[in-house]
Amino acid sequence: EVHLLESGGGLAHPGGSLGLSCGASGFSFSDDAMTWVRQAPGEGLEWVSTINHNGKITFYADSVKGRFTISRDNSKNTVYLQMYSLRAEDTALYYCARQGSSGMDWGQGTLVTVSS
Amino acid sequence: DIVMTQSPDSLAVSLGGRATINCKSSQSVLYSSNNKNYLVWYQHKPGQPPKKLISWASIRESWVPDRFSGSGSGTDFTLTISSLQPEDVAVYYCQQYYTTPWTFGQGTKVDIK
Numbered sequence: 001e002v003h004l005l006e007s008g009g010g011l012a013h014p015g016g017s018l019g020l021s022c023g024a025s026g027f028s029f030s031d032d033a034m035t036w037v038r039q040a041p042g043e044g045l046e047w048v049s050t051i052n053h054n055g056k057i058t059f060y061a062d063s064v065k066g067r068f069t070i071s072r073d074n075s076k077n078t079v080y081l082q083m084y085s086l087r088a089e090d091t092a093l094y095y096c097a098r099q100g101s102s103g104m105d106w107g108q109g110t111l112v113t114v115s116s
Numbered sequence: 117d118i119v120m121t122q123s124p125d126s127l128a129v130s131l132g133g134r135a136t137i138n139c140k141s142s143q144s145v146l147y148s149s150n151n152k153n154y155l156v157w158y159q160h161k162p163g164q165p166p167k168k169l170i171s172w173a174s175i176r177e178s179w180v181p182d183r184f185s186g187s188g189s190g191t192d193f194t195l196t197i198s199s200l201q202p203e204d205v206a207v208y209y210c211q212q213y214y215t216t217p218w219t220f221g222q223g224t225k226v227d228i229k
Contacts, residue, residue: 035218045158045166045209047218059216095165102171103156103213109165 002026004107006096011113012086020081022096022107030054030074033099036081037106038092046092050099051079064090086114118142118212122221128229135197137224139210144190147214154214157186157195160207160223169208170195202228 008020022034036048049070050059058070069082079096091114097104119142129135145154153173158166168177170186173193183198197204205228210221 044223045160045211045220047216047220050216050218061217102175103158103168103211104166105168106165 002098002105004096004098004105006094006107006110009094009110009112011115012083013116014087014114016086016114017082017084018086018112019083020094020096020110020112022079022081024077024079024096024098027098029077034070034072034079035097035099035104036070036079037095037097037104038090038112039095039109040089040092043092048094049081083112086112088114090114117217118145118215118219120210120212120219120221122208122210122224124224125222126225126227128227129197129200130229131202132199133229135200135204135226137195137208137210137226139188139193139195139221141191141193141212145212145214146190153189153193154212155186155188155193156211156213158209158211159204160209161205166209197226200226200228 003026004024006022012018033052035050038046038048048061051070055072067085072079093109093111095109096107121140123138155173157170159169160166174186185196187194207223207225209223
């Protein structure tokens, strides 16, 4: 069974930075792409970023391009999302997901709040 | 970007009644080389992460009761709950994974009338 556990959420000031981690188990981590998706309060789901299985190819939503960096460490079964230049509109519940060939399996999420 | 549009935004159905959710993509998500639609449905309950319900537009996950069905191809898709149960109250999202950026519909909230 796929198990994903996010950590690192919390309060950040506008313009600040925050780093999220997601530990994975229950599947062959190094074989799968990984994705971050967020949900702002009262809003729907927004794809944020995806990294391929070996970390060499990354994709970003326009809303975070140049500010967020996704990476992974296959030796630690962990994917990361480093967030810089945070804005109020980045406030959301951030989900880590295993990007399978037929959709995503999701973690529980970690809350990021950007406020002064 | 492929825009995913769901309708309705919300609906309330009697217990045992039929719920139908539509999802329309701004361009086809049917990959011609394998004849597969890169369209997934998720069920999202409050306080829980979304769960994959149906993949490839019509293939139920193993945990999903057969009252749930997905249909459609190309740009028009439908999620049907044939006999609504209390545990089906949730927000349902369609998502395309044909091309990045992966995009979601805005969600459809399903309640009991």
